[in-house]
Amino acid sequence: MANAVLAIAHAAKSFGGVQVxxxxxxxxxxxDVLALIGPSGSGKSTLLRCATLxxxxxxxxxxxxxxxxVEDGVYAPKEVLHAVKSxxxxxxxxxxxxxxxSVMQNITLAQTAVLHRSREEAAGTAWELLCKMGLADxxxxxxxxxxxxxxxxxxxxxxxxxxxxxxxxxxxxxALDPELTGEILKVIRGLAAEHMTMVIVTHxxxxxxxxxxxxxxxxxxxxxxxxxxxxVIDNPRSDRTRAFLANLDRK
Amino acid sequence: xxFWPMVLALAKGLLTSTEIFALTLLFSLPLGLIIxxxxxxxxxxxxxxxxxxxxxxxxxxxxxxxxFFYFGPYYVFGIRLNKLSLFGVDYRFISVIIGxxxxxxxxxxxxYRAGIESIPVGQHEAAFVLGLTKPQxxxxxILPQVVKRIVPPVTNExxxxxxxxxxxxxxxxxxxxxxxxxxxxxxxxxxxFIVAGVFYYVFNFAVAWSMERVEKSLNYYR
Numbered sequence: 001m002a003n004a005v006l007a008i009a010h011a012a013k014s015f016g017g018v019q020v021x022x023x024x025x026x027x028x029x030x031x032d033v034l035a036l037i038g039p040s041g042s043g044k045s046t047l048l049r050c051a052t053l054x055x056x057x058x059x060x061x062x063x064x065x066x067x068x069x070v071e072d073g074v075y076a077p078k079e080v081l082h083a084v085k086s087x088x089x090x091x092x093x094x095x096x097x098x099x100x101x102s103v104m105q106n107i108t109l110a111q112t113a114v115l116h117r118s119r120e121e122a123a124g125t126a127w128e129l130l131c132k133m134g135l136a137d138x139x140x141x142x143x144x145x146x147x148x149x150x151x152x153x154x155x156x157x158x159x160x161x162x163x164x165x166x167x168x169x170x171x172x173x174x175a176l177d178p179e180l181t182g183e184i185l186k187v188i189r190g191l192a193a194e195h196m197t198m199v200i201v202t203h204x205x206x207x208x209x210x211x212x213x214x215x216x217x218x219x220x221x222x223x224x225x226x227x228x229x230x231x232v233i234d235n236p237r238s239d240r241t242r243a244f245l246a247n248l249d250r251k
Numbered sequence: 252x253x254f255w256p257m258v259l260a261l262a263k264g265l266l267t268s269t270e271i272f273a274l275t276l277l278f279s280l281p282l283g284l285i286i287x288x289x290x291x292x293x294x295x296x297x298x299x300x301x302x303x304x305x306x307x308x309x310x311x312x313x314x315x316x317x318x319f320f321y322f323g324p325y326y327v328f329g330i331r332l333n334k335l336s337l338f339g340v341d342y343r344f345i346s347v348i349i350g351x352x353x354x355x356x357x358x359x360x361x362x363y364r365a366g367i368e369s370i371p372v373g374q375h376e377a378a379f380v381l382g383l384t385k386p387q388x389x390x391x392x393i394l395p396q397v398v399k400r401i402v403p404p405v406t407n408e409x410x411x412x413x414x415x416x417x418x419x420x421x422x423x424x425x426x427x428x429x430x431x432x433x434x435x436x437x438x439x440x441x442x443x444f445i446v447a448g449v450f451y452y453v454f455n456f457a458v459a460w461s462m463e464r465v466e467k468s469l470n471y472y473r
Contacts, residue, residue, distance in 0.1 A: 109383075
């Protein structure tokens with residue numbers, strides 16, 4: 001817990017009287033790949049949004065490395081919250097690329113505006129990432145000229161360019177045509193091989209089993225089961241997990 | 252035949268109309284943005300003030316507003332401004348510019364607001380997570396996309412403005428419509444109105460053409 005990149009304890013969150021997160025505790029160590037699975041409405045996306053400060057927790061504790069973001073439901077001062085954003089990156093379900101900027105500009109904007117890197121340095125980083133993503137030839141294209149899979153790869157590059165200590169994925173393949181999900185999963189697998197610390201909310205159970213070191217099954221705002229993929233996915237202990245997985249198999 | 256002297260007089264008037272047009276855009280386009288931001292302020296009191304401002308500017312005739320700014324200072328405060336001149340421009344003309352700018356800014360503000368609110372929340376969220384500050388997000392992510400979206404409604408307003416400059420005749424500013432009325436009365440003929448109509452139409456044709464170019468230049472992305 002002491003050297004966890006991300007540590008969440010007793011997280012609670014309600015939307016208009018409905019408690020969507022109930023006493024959630026988890027921690028992610030450096031190099032860990034954690035997959036969050038569960039039915040829709042289970043709170044896994046909300047958990048991700050709270051961790052990335054897009055939503056505020058009602059209670060609990062949230063830490064990145066040595067930075068306390070929320071301590072017993074009390075948020076750190078603004079400057080701390082702003083600074084901690086450099087510790088994590090988020091890849092959205094529907095990419096959220098900036099449509100008016102080219103692929104290159106999408107990846108360099110925050111580098112120069114937030115990290116104050118020089119244009120050359122930012123472009124160098126972007127170029128390296130684009131090569132890695134197999135998109136070197138699309139640097140001057142605009143998002144609308146790319147396929148969904150290409151757009152998602154650009155958004156992964158945009159997040160990685162900020163050198164986050166941990167990368168969150170919010171259903172990164174859900175907005176893609178089935179034949180395009182493979183290319184994204186391949187990229188994430190590649191990052192896992194490089195020991196990038198990641199938390200992935202996904203419906204791709206096979207992928208979760210394959211790439212994750214640890215799987216958390218959430219339902220009704222609580223963590224139902226947690227463990228190695230071989231245990232949670234292949235030998236679930238709880239009926240709730242079994243029912244969810246059986247339901248997926250049928251589809 | 253008084254045709255060419257009449258056309259010359261109208262052309263002079265057109266120059267004044269163009270001045271009203273250009274100065275109004277110069278002041279109302281940026282002012283509209285400030286009003287839009289005020290209208291969307293998180294502070295309820297501020298939001299209410301700008302809401303009332305827009306409501307009044309849109310809810311009363313522009314001609315009445317022109318009278319208000321021209322006669323108001325004397326009738327209300329007893330200040331005589333009719334002899335005032337700034338950079339050789341008399342108060343009559345200044346009050347027209349004030350009236351038009353404040354009025355059009357209210358309309359532009361609502362167009363800006365619609366544009367700003369139409370940008371998907373995901374754009375704000377992506378910028379937020381990347382660590383961009385609010386001003387950076389607005390200037391570099393939101394505003395450029397707003398500009399593209401609001402070109403058609405802004406074109407509407409700009410075309411209306413060309414025709415609305417004729418309302419300055421109410422304060423006897425020597426713009427084209429005032430000139431047309433004078434010429435028509437002096438020579439008891441419809442011709443000046445027809446010529447003025449042609450001038451307005453050509454002016455707006457040029458405006459529409461230019462705005463179409465602007466729209467096309469922003470077509471490089473969707």
